[in-house]
Amino acid sequence: MTTATPAQSEEVRHRRNVVRLMTPAVLLLWFLGSIAVDSWLKGPWSSVYWICSFVALMPLVLFVLPQYWRCPACKSTFPRGSNGSSCEVCGTTFDL
């Protein structure tokens, strides 16, 4: 069990805040977008929106988030749902 340096803990704190703010913001935009598309564009455009937004969001969830939400000590990705207080791979604990 290793304790992270203050700079590493600060980095995890900052990244956790960004993920916590961005996730609801992206979901809200997606939700508002779907309401707007449903009310303004009838018919097949609604399906087009869902398919396009799904294709656009998938890389974000699958690649960008794991790249961003990782341990500063060993660079391995934190597990989904982890609050980043410790790294399961290298055992570093962060002072959050």
Ligand SMILES: [Zn+2]
């Ligand atoms: Zn680690």
